[in-house]
Amino acid sequence: MKNRILASLAGAILCLGPAAFAQHSVILATTTSTQDSGLLDVLVPMFQKQTGFQVKTIAVGSGQAIAMGRKGEADVLLVHSPEAEKAFMADGPGLNRRLVMHNDFVVLGPQADPAGLKAAPGAAAAFRKLAAGSFTFVSRADQSGTHAQEKKLWKGAGVDPAGRPWYLETGQGMGQTLNVASEKKAYTLSDRGTFLAMRKNLGLAIVSEGDASLANIYHVIEIDPAKFPKVNAAGGKAFAAFLVSAPAQEVIRTFGKDRFGSPLFFPDAGKKDN
């Protein structure tokens, strides 16, 4: 039975041609925001053309991307969950964590802003207002970078939202969570890029922004081949080097300007990291 499955598989591989040239494929584990905003649709083909590597982009939350890195199931990570990244680096499976770009998180809510967050001084005050008035809040709840940031903001506000009736957990990506928040006329936290890219279909507006605690920082991390011999080290290294190279940084600087009026990301390669 097993042999027959393998035989039919072998047949399938032959039929499908060059799908599995392992040496030339790089597994990039990244966040949904980089895919949903469309940035990777520009950067990945550019990299593939330049180097001949094929990139397999697996768009999951930062938490899952880091988990893939921990098991050596990815070659390079592009993630935005600084605290989880630092823990990951301290544990040893990562190499060469480098700053790539940033944008910021924004607190979104219904156009009418029933909780009056626009008047709140800063993100912590805004989150306290949400909890005090029991306004519906939609959480990613998927261990993504955005979710990690959201938990940090609740902590800063001195509120534990877990289990409250107004706290909805979707467990899904940013795009899907924005749709839910929009339909439920609820508040949510999003990275600015995904929000701008999806704004046309959403009944949501920015109700709090600009606070220093809302910075959203993306790093690239290579996976250490010394820990996981099966990792495509050359491919991961090439992709990381590409992301911080001048041409890629230029794409990041201008990406989305034409469609959304303002860029979605700000390039940061080579800047001091803190």
Next chain:
Amino acid sequence: MELLWEGIRKAFDLLRTLDPEVLGITLFTLKVTLLATLASLVLGLGAGLALALTQFPGRRVVISLVNTGMGLPPVVVGLFVTMFLWRNGPLGGFELLYTPSAIILAQTVIATPIITGISVAALQQLPPDLRLQILSLGATRPQMLWLLVREARLPLLAAVMAGFGGVISEVGASLMVGGNIKGSTRVLTTATVMETGKGNFDVAIALSLILLALTFAVNAVLTHIQQRERPR
């Protein structure tokens, strides 16, 4: 409602202009699901014949398991196939995860019990004396099997349609083992999930309509074969 019409219009636009990406995803979906259905047919019909025509202890338990497998949730299959195919998993050496082959493998796991289960029922429904009759007329064993399959072809083609329906509609397994990689492992269902997530409802509706049309087309062909010569 307006959104639905917009979606239908978009679907026709995408088809009329032969949008290369949508066309690629559609053809890829067709290729993967047909290969998976074919593999499942070979495995499922073989297993179905074995289960229907032989007696052995525990046979009923095996058939119960197969019948349970007909409702195997695709996400469960996706999870287990993913774990087997991980680089550091038992089949990691084949480097199949996030390739089209991985999707075919997972879909084969989903469809094989469906085809096996219906095949067993179809073959058991044949008159029990038929086998003896065929053999007594001097047929060899392979000839006998072939005649039985021919005799049961109507329900067996229904089995193929059910298997195909199971794999073309599933999204959980394809997403997990394929990774929804643009230009490589993106199928109609995973693309629909992604476009919905991005809020591109018009494109999502368009992809859904294409998926329905594709399912209809394949089933129409299979039904045509099934009904070609009406049994007396």
